[in-house]
Every structure is written in structure tokens, then in C-alpha cells.
Amino acid sequence: MALIVKKFGGSSVCDAESIQRVAWIIAETYSEGNNVVVVLSAPGNTTDELIEKAMEINPHPSKREMDVLLSTGEQMSVALMAMALEKLGLPAVSLTGWQIGMNTDSEYGKARIKGVSAERLKAELDRRRIVLVAGFQGVNKFDDITTIGRGGSDTTAIAIAAELGADLCQIYTDVEGIYTADPRYVAEAKKLDEITYDEMIELASLGAQVLHNRSVEMAKRYRVKMEVLSSLVRKPGTKVKEVTNVEHIKVSSVAKDTDIARIAVVEVRDEPGVAFKMFRVLANEKINVDIILQSINRNNTNDISFTVAKNDMKRAVEILEENRDEIGFAKLEVTDDIAKVSVVGAGMMSAPGVAALTFEALYDAKINIGMISTSEIKISVLVDSGDADRAVTAIHNKFF
Amino acid sequence: MALIVKKFGGSSVCDAESIQRVAWIIAETYSEGNNVVVVLSAPGNTTDELIEKAMEINPHPSKREMDVLLSTGEQMSVALMAMALEKLGLPAVSLTGWQIGMNTDSEYGKARIKGVSAERLKAELDRRRIVLVAGFQGVNKFDDITTIGRGGSDTTAIAIAAELGADLCQIYTDVEGIYTADPRYVAEAKKLDEITYDEMIELASLGAQVLHNRSVEMAKRYRVKMEVLSSLVRKPGTKVKEVTNVEHIKVSSVAKDTDIARIAVVEVRDEPGVAFKMFRVLANEKINVDIILQSINRNNTNDISFTVAKNDMKRAVEILEENRDEIGFAKLEVTDDIAKVSVVGAGMMSAPGVAALTFEALYDAKINIGMISTSEIKISVLVDSGDADRAVTAIHNKFF
Numbered sequence: 110m111a112l113i114v115k116k117f118g119g120s121s122v123c124d125a126e127s128i129q130r131v132a133w134i135i136a137e138t139y140s141e142g143n144n145v146v147v148v149l150s151a152p153g154n155t156t157d158e159l160i161e162k163a164m165e166i167n168p169h170p171s172k173r174e175m176d177v178l179l180s181t182g183e184q185m186s187v188a189l190m191a192m193a194l195e196k197l198g199l200p201a202v203s204l205t206g207w208q209i210g211m212n213t214d215s216e217y218g219k220a221r222i223k224g225v226s227a228e229r230l231k232a233e234l235d236r237r238r239i240v241l242v243a244g245f246q247g248v249n250k251f252d253d254i255t256t257i258g259r260g261g262s263d264t265t266a267i268a269i270a271a272e273l274g275a276d277l278c279q280i281y282t283d284v285e286g287i288y289t290a291d292p293r294y295v296a297e298a299k300k301l302d303e304i305t306y307d308e309m310i311e312l313a314s315l316g317a318q319v320l321h322n323r324s325v326e327m328a329k330r331y332r333v334k335m336e337v338l339s340s341l342v343r344k345p346g347t348k349v350k351e352v353t354n355v356e357h358i359k360v361s362s363v364a365k366d367t368d369i370a371r372i373a374v375v376e377v378r379d380e381p382g383v384a385f386k387m388f389r390v391l392a393n394e395k396i397n398v399d400i401i402l403q404s405i406n407r408n409n410t411n412d413i414s415f416t417v418a419k420n421d422m423k424r425a426v427e428i429l430e431e432n433r434d435e436i437g438f439a440k441l442e443v444t445d446d447i448a449k450v451s452v453v454g455a456g457m458m459s460a461p462g463v464a465a466l467t468f469e470a471l472y473d474a475k476i477n478i479g480m481i482s483t484s485e486i487k488i489s490v491l492v493d494s495g496d497a498d499r500a501v502t503a504i505h506n507k508f509f
Numbered sequence: 510m511a512l513i514v515k516k517f518g519g520s521s522v523c524d525a526e527s528i529q530r531v532a533w534i535i536a537e538t539y540s541e542g543n544n545v546v547v548v549l550s551a552p553g554n555t556t557d558e559l560i561e562k563a564m565e566i567n568p569h570p571s572k573r574e575m576d577v578l579l580s581t582g583e584q585m586s587v588a589l590m591a592m593a594l595e596k597l598g599l600p601a602v603s604l605t606g607w608q609i610g611m612n613t614d615s616e617y618g619k620a621r622i623k624g625v626s627a628e629r630l631k632a633e634l635d636r637r638r639i640v641l642v643a644g645f646q647g648v649n650k651f652d653d654i655t656t657i658g659r660g661g662s663d664t665t666a667i668a669i670a671a672e673l674g675a676d677l678c679q680i681y682t683d684v685e686g687i688y689t690a691d692p693r694y695v696a697e698a699k700k701l702d703e704i705t706y707d708e709m710i711e712l713a714s715l716g717a718q719v720l721h722n723r724s725v726e727m728a729k730r731y732r733v734k735m736e737v738l739s740s741l742v743r744k745p746g747t748k749v750k751e752v753t754n755v756e757h758i759k760v761s762s763v764a765k766d767t768d769i770a771r772i773a774v775v776e777v778r779d780e781p782g783v784a785f786k787m788f789r790v791l792a793n794e795k796i797n798v799d800i801i802l803q804s805i806n807r808n809n810t811n812d813i814s815f816t817v818a819k820n821d822m823k824r825a826v827e828i829l830e831e832n833r834d835e836i837g838f839a840k841l842e843v844t845d846d847i848a849k850v851s852v853v854g855a856g857m858m859s860a861p862g863v864a865a866l867t868f869e870a871l872y873d874a875k876i877n878i879g880m881i882s883t884s885e886i887k888i889s890v891l892v893d894s895g896d897a898d899r900a901v902t903a904i905h906n907k908f909f
Binding site for chain 2: 191
């Protein structure tokens with residue numbers, strides 16, 4: 110008898126039909142003799158509808174009250190799913206964040222999980238009940254309701270799987286697993302049977318929207334075995350593990366991210382500490398900087414370019430202009446008409462041909478490369494946003 | 510500085526405009542220096558919509574899960590109202606049933622309040638916050654969510670007012686207070702300035718839908734000063750007290766109840782214990798019997814007539830037929846084409862003219878009286894349902 114944690118997103122609980130389909134998936138796993146904990150998101154557009162209602166009343170509500178409001182969505186989901194399971198004659202019980210002791214810090218809207226109290230969960234599983242847990246929500250030390258941010262139901266599921274020592278944590282999505290590239294853009298994309306945590310983290314941070322970054326990091330930390338699979342098709346998905354059995358594959362996936370902007374800081378004085386000052390003022394504003402490129406020294410000045418998320422662009426420029434005297438630079442050049450294309454694969458760097466093949470693929474497709482960034486398991490290049498899809502396809506077809 | 514508990518129903522929180530109007534009422538009381546606790550129901554039709562969603566999935570859901578689902582409605586109300594108050598620059602905090610320790614028994618769907626833990630409420634009031642409490646909901650000893658039944662937000666408000674020793678508990682409705690008759694039917698109906706708990710309890714049980722019966726009983730037990738007033742018009746409402754200052758008024762109100770049926774059990778043997786058997790089998794089925802009339806002995810048999818709520822009629826007949834041999838009767842005669850018209854007033858029985866005036870009013874209006882029932886503060890008569898409105902008007906105009 111295994112303990113399996115399953116997580117279903119909002120589209121899986123958006124109407125009676127979807128809820129009943131998911132109930133059958135749960136029933137199957139339970140009836141095979143497994144203990145089952147199910148984490149659910151809010152139904153369909155409920156969260157957006159609640160936000161809209163709030164905005165009508167107060168465009169700047171406190172985050173505490175926003176969390177009280179939004180946490181009702183998942184509570185609806187778990188109650189309705191429990192009813193669907195009861196209809197199938199199965200014992201089910203729904204539990205909210207506070208009922209399972211999902212303890213978080215007090216950062217309303219993006220709280221971090223501090224721990225789960227397994228007591229209630231274990232008591233219900235011991236009674237052979239299917240436990241339905243409201244995702245995305247917790248309580249802080251004052252017994253106030255918190256939410257752990259959008260996409261946070263994945264993290265709820267991983268945290269519970271870690272606490273209970275689950276045998277598997279299944280994340281159900283609307284795709285069949287992790288692909289070698291986004292199947293919507295690259296017809297030749299193939300589903301992977303396995304992928305490592307590190308590869309998955311790189312993919313998540315690259316804008317592959319399948320899994321929430323934080324949840325994969327938590328899964329890695331606590332060695333939670335995960336599977337990403339479809340709620341629509343009954344097929345094995347992609348297993349996420351520490352080490353995969355498929356070492357011969359150098360490249361796991363090719364992904365693009367168009368949600369970025371590039372800022373070039375032109376003619377920065379070539380003095381120690383200048384780069385430090387520049388990135389400190391950005392860090393103080395919680396602006397994450399991604400790829401950084403420093404040009405060769407020219408007349409005792411450098412050009413420093415870097416990328417940020419698109420919605421940080423305006424603020425980053427303001428901050429740099431405000432600190433222009435302290436940092437010392439001639440001007441800023443900004444563009445958001447770019448995309449980042451990345452090749453991800455464990456052990457990629459130990460295979461020297463990967464970078465060469467990547468650049469060859471782009472050269473063959475006559476695509477100009479802006480900036481290049483590499484890590485142990487990733488190569489990213491900046492290209493014009495109009496070239497992004499062609500670049501992904503070219504690189505993908507070079508490797509697969 | 511007084512402590513005032515206010516309760517608003519679903520129509521007061523059904524949209525942004527209503528919420529903002531209520532926020533202004535709350536703001537006014539708070540700004541006069543009072544501490545304010547506000548109990549809210551679910552917005553508008555939310556409860557009905559949630560029930561509909563549940564029925565789509567499972568026509569017979571467990572009551573536990575129904576309570577988990579339904580309790581989300583009030584949680585939305587309190588969060589949205591807190592946001593509206595924040596917009597006015599006022600400090601507000603929303604709290605759910607479990608957060609204020611609203612402890613109940615485990616009768617899901619119609620739980621009874623066992624107690625409120627005042628700790629959190631007092632801490633928030635000490636910080637001069639306006640406290641918004643989700644009505645209608647609580648938790649049982651297992652930390653499971655319960656609801657205290659429809660109309661239960663009134664009871665939530667009274668329980669909190671009792672626990673905190675509030676100076677006043679204001680129940681806001683869509684009418685301006687308690688009237689001498691239903692103003693929708695009787696043009697001459699007048700608003701009362703004051704009414705006693707007992708009169709209010711009689712009125713509630715007579716089908717005057719202004720206040721929930723249980724909440725007035727609780728208010729009486731804990732001597733909670735109440736006021737019933739309008740959320741639409743800024744006028745004093747009706748105060749509900751132990752003793753009113755207006756002793757010269759014998760009759761407080763005239764009300765009708767058309768939700769009743771009469772069952773006549775014909776030719777019951779005139780033996781000891783027969784009536785007992787009959788009403789025991791009905792009580793076993795939780796069927797409440799209201800007015801009972803036993804005819805004069807005729808050939809060693811009696812006719813026994815009584816009234817029940819309309820939706821108990823069918824079951825009552827079934828139960829009696831099933832036990833026909835044990836009880837012993839010739840036949841049943843049933844009608845639901847009747848109405849109960851009642852005259853309520855403290856100290857009514859000490860004024861012998863009231864009954865006479867009532868019957869005189871009906872005689873003048875040529876209305877036949879079916880059965881008559883009297884208590885210390887009430888006279889009820891059964892009339893044909895077609896005569897009910899005329900009867901109310903006739904009696905009302907005789908007294909006022």
C-alpha cells in the first residue's frame with residue numbers, strides 16, 4: 110500500500126463534469142489499495158472573479174483581506190470534490206489550510222511554508238479516508254489566513270508529500286508531461302519519460318509553465334518523487350527524480366522565454382565596485398537580473414548589459430537613472446523586443462559538442478545571437494523575439 | 510464609549526454598492542467613538558448558488574461537506590467589507606467562525622452554539638479595530654466547520670453580543686422595524702418603538718420573518734438589548750427589551766401564517782392514552798403539532814384536529830395511517846387551504862377585552878373562525894386562507 114499525493118489545477122475543478130472526471134482518477138488510485146491525499150486549486154476563474162469583486166470595492170485592498178477572500182476558492186473545490194467522491198460511495202474528507210496546520214510566515218499573498226502538522230492528515234488516512242486538501246493557503250502564527258502565491262498549490266502538494274513521506278507526488282496538468290520543447294510551437298517535440306530536479310528547475314525558471322519553480326526546489330530538497338502527467342489522458346507522464354537512467358541524452362529540452370527585456374548601460378566607468386553598486390540598487394528594489402554581459406574595456410569605460418523580467422523594466426530604468434551619479438554611466442538603451450532561448454540538460458557541459466551544435470543550429474537558420482549565458486546544465490542565448498520560435502525549432506531538431 | 514454589535518443580511522452585501530453603503534453605516538458608529546463588531550451573512554444569492562453547484566455533483570452530499578462549502582460565502586462578505594472600510598481609511602479586520610472560537614456541537618447544517626471565545630475579539634477591539642465576523646458558521650470539537658442553519662447570522666450576532674457584554678445588538682433588515690401588522694398587507698400598520706422578547710418570540714414563531722426565533726430566545730436568556738432597524742433608511746428601529754415602557758398597549762402586533770395545514774382525526778375512541786399515542790408517533794418523526802382541538806364526546810368517540818407545517822402534512826398523514834390500528838380512528842380529513850391569524854401582546858390576558866374585540870372584528874368582517882388557541886400573550890384563530898388578509902386588517906384596525 111503506497112501513499113500518493115495528487116494535485117489538480119483550476120481547470121480540473123471548473124465544472125461538475127471536470128470534477129466528476131477527476132473523482133474517477135482519484136477513485137482508481139484509492140481502489141488499488143493506496144492511501145490518497147489530493148490537493149486542489151480554486152475552480153477555473155474563481156480567483157480572477159474574486160479579485161475583480163475586490164477591485165470594484167477597493168483597488169488597493171490589504172493583502173491580509175485579499176488572502177481571506179481568495180482562500181475561499183480552494184475551500185469550495187475540496188468540498189465539491191468530497192461530494193463527488195461520496196457519490197461514488199468512497200469515504201472522503203475535505204480539509205482547509207488551517208485544519209491541516211499548514212503553517213506559513215506572515216507574507217500575505219506570497220507566504221512561505223514553515224511546516225505542516227501531519228497529525229490530522231495521518232488520522233484521516235488511518236481511517237482510510239481520501240483526504241482533500243485546499244491548496245495555496247495556510248495560516249501564520251497569529252492564526253490569520255495566508256496564501257502562498259499563484260501556482261502555490263504545487264508547493265502545497267510537495268510540502269505534504271515531504272511531511273508524510275509519500276511514495277509519489279503526481280502533478281496533473283493539461284499536458285502529458287515535460288517535452289523536449291513546447292509542443293505548441295515545435296511539432297517534433299517529444300515527451301520525456303524522466304527528467305532531473307535540476308533540469309526541471311532550469312526549465313521552470315525559463316518560463317516553461319508546467320511546474321512552479323519553488324515547488325520543484327522543495328521537491329529536490331526533500332527528495333520527493335514527482336510525476337507530471339495529464340488529467341485528460343490516461344498515460345504515464347514525466348517522472349522528476351534526482352538522477353535519471355537516461356544518461357546518454359545530453360539535452361533534455363529547449364525552451365523560450367519572451368517575457369524579458371534587455372537594458373544596456375552604456376559607458377560605465379571602468380572602476381572597481383561599479384557593477385556592484387549597479388546591481389545592489391536593483392536588488393534593493395527586488396528586481397531580479399538574469400543574463401549579464403560586460404563588454405571589453407574601451408576608453409576606460411565598459412558597456413554592461415543585462416536582462417530583467419518585462420514588468421520590471423520600467424522600474425529598473427527609473428532606479429538606475431535615480432542613481433546615475435553614484436553609478437556613473439553615459440546612457441541607458443532598452444529593448445523588450447527580444448527572447449531568451451535555452452537548451453537544458455544534465456551533464457551537458459561534460460559533452461563539449463552541445464554549445465557548438467546549438468550555435469551551428471542558429472547559424473544554419475540565419476539567426477543572430479545577442480547575448481550568451483551558460484550554467485552547468487544550460488545554455489541560453491538572446492535572439493530577436495521574431496526569431497524565437499524558429500530558433501527553438503532549429504535547436505530542437507539539431508538534437509532530437 | 511459603547512460596544513455595539515451590528516448584523517447585516519445577504520442583501521446588504523450583494524454588490525459593491527450595497528457593501529459601500531453598509532461601510533458608511535459602520536463608519537458612522539465607529540467614528541462616534543464606539544467599538545464595533547459587525548456580523549455578516551453571505552452575499553445575496555451566494556448560498557443558493559453554492560447549493561446548486563453541489564446538487565449538480567451530488568444530490569445527497571454529506572452535511573459536513575455542505576458546511577465546508579457554504580461557509581465560504583460569509584468569509585467572502587467579511588473580507589470584502591474589510592476592504593470597503595480600509596478604503597474609508599478605517600482599521601478593520603475580518604474573522605471567520607474558527608478564528609473567533611465560535612464553538613458549536615456537531616450537528617452539521619443546524620449546529621447549536623456552545624460558546625464564543627472572546628479572546629481574539631477583545632484583542633482586536635482593544636486595538637480599536639472594526640471587527641467583521643463571518644456569521645452562520647462555527648467549529649465543532651474536532652475543528653471541523655459547522656453552520657448554524659439558515660438565518661443563523663442573527664444568532665451569531667446575539668451570541669457575540671452576549672459574550673462581550675455589548676451595549677446594543679443592532680439587526681439590520683429591509684424593513685424599518687417591527688410593525689403592528691405586515692405593512693405589505695395592512696396599509697394602517699404602524700412601526701413599534703419597543704417590543705418585549707416574549708412578544709418578539711411569538712411573532713417569530715408566527716411566521717413574521719424579521720428575526721430568527723432562536724436568536725430572540727438567546728437574546729432573552731442573556732438579556733441582550735436588541736434593535737431591529739433598516740439598512741436603507743436612517744431612522745430608529747424597534748427596540749427589543751425585557752419590559753417595555755408602553756404598558757397601556759395591550760396588543761403589539763397582528764400576524765398571519767399561511768404555511769400550515771389542518772388534520773382532523775375523525776371518530777377517535779374516547780379512551781385514556783389515545784391522544785398521547787397519536788402525538789407520540791408524530792413527535793417521534795419530529796413533526797411539530799401546533800393548535801390542537803378536541804371536540805365534545807359523541808357516541809364514545811371524539812374528533813381531534815391539529816395543525817402542522819405544510820411540508821409536514823404528507824408525512825403526518827402517512828404516520829397516522831401506519832399507526833391507525835394502535836391509535837384507533839375512523840378517518841383523516843386534511844386541508845391546507847387555511848391560515849392562522851394571531852394577535853400578540855404582553856399582558857394581553859390581563860385585559861379581558863382583547864379576545865372579545867378580536868372575535869368582534871372577525872364577526873364584523875363576516876369571517877368564520879375555525880379553531881382557537883390562546884396563550885398568555887397570544888390569541889390565534891384559524892380561518893380560510895382566502896380570508897387571512899382581511900382578517901389581519903380587520904383585527905389590526907380594531908385595535909390600532
